[in-house]
Amino acid sequence: MYNRVMPGEESARRIPETLTEEQAGRIFAGMNEVIRAGEEMRTLRAEMIKVLAGFGWTQERIAQLTDMSQPAVSKQIAKHRTDEPQPPMEVSLDQRDTPWLEGRLRGLAEEISETLDETAHCTRYVDALTRGKKQFTPQNVDELRRLVEEDLRLHRAKLSGGYQAAYDEISRGLDLPSKVTITAGSASVRRSVAHQIQRDHLRGRVEPFS
Numbered sequence: 186m187y188n189r190v191m192p193g194e195e196s197a198r199r200i201p202e203t204l205t206e207e208q209a210g211r212i213f214a215g216m217n218e219v220i221r222a223g224e225e226m227r228t229l230r231a232e233m234i235k236v237l238a239g240f241g242w243t244q245e246r247i248a249q250l251t252d253m254s255q256p257a258v259s260k261q262i263a264k265h266r267t268d269e270p271q272p273p274m275e276v277s278l279d280q281r282d283t284p285w286l287e288g289r290l291r292g293l294a295e296e297i298s299e300t301l302d303e304t305a306h307c308t309r310y311v312d313a314l315t316r317g318k319k320q321f322t323p324q325n326v327d328e329l330r331r332l333v334e335e336d337l338r339l340h341r342a343k344l345s346g347g348y349q350a351a352y353d354e355i356s357r358g359l360d361l362p363s364k365v366t367i368t369a370g371s372a373s374v375r376r377s378v379a380h381q382i383q384r385d386h387l388r389g390r391v392e393p394f395s
Contacts, residue, residue: 186211196280211375218316218317218318221317222317223265225317225373228373230251231265232265232373233251234251234262235261235262236370236374236378238262239272239274240273244258244259253261260379261309274370274374274375274378278379278382279354279392280379281362283359284321284376284378285376286342286355287321287326287359287376287379288376288378288383288385289311289351289355289382290330290333290355290359290385291314291329292332292380292384292387293348293351293352294332294333296348296384296387296388297336297340297348300343300348301336301340301343301344305336306336306340307332307333307335310325310328310332314329321376327358329366330359333352334352337352346353347387348387351386351387
């Protein structure tokens, strides 16, 4: 009796149309992007903790910088500890392995973008790399190089000679990659460290990383 549908109520209670596969795909794509970025950042943070421990930084110091508890940092260090200690990662600007040069390129592109008030041709590409929408594939690196070259050509008056000099070094390195295998630091860690050092170098804030 109570479930009886009165005349005219059927249309009001009609089940709405379902999402299309395309709509659902777009929703999950956004979710997956956030989840993937989160996992990548957690992995990168763990690897950076390992690098800083290799420099001899105390667990307390690392905990303060990472906003983690000291026991959590201790657990991360123990998890990645190996029987054979790895040499500390070199942090000089002039290194020739591809991940390091890619990190420098991203740092240079970000500095160009900010100097030009986000109007640079490379701005959208840098943002996509930062959000994880683009990865460091050879094709994407070539495209970012092209955009940086265009910004350097069009805005010479606004960009100091240091920008062009940095790009020339990076470009030569990417065109003639080193055959030396770098074992200290994963590719993602090396990109992140090189990215920050390049930005600091362009800003005149060259300080010892360790």
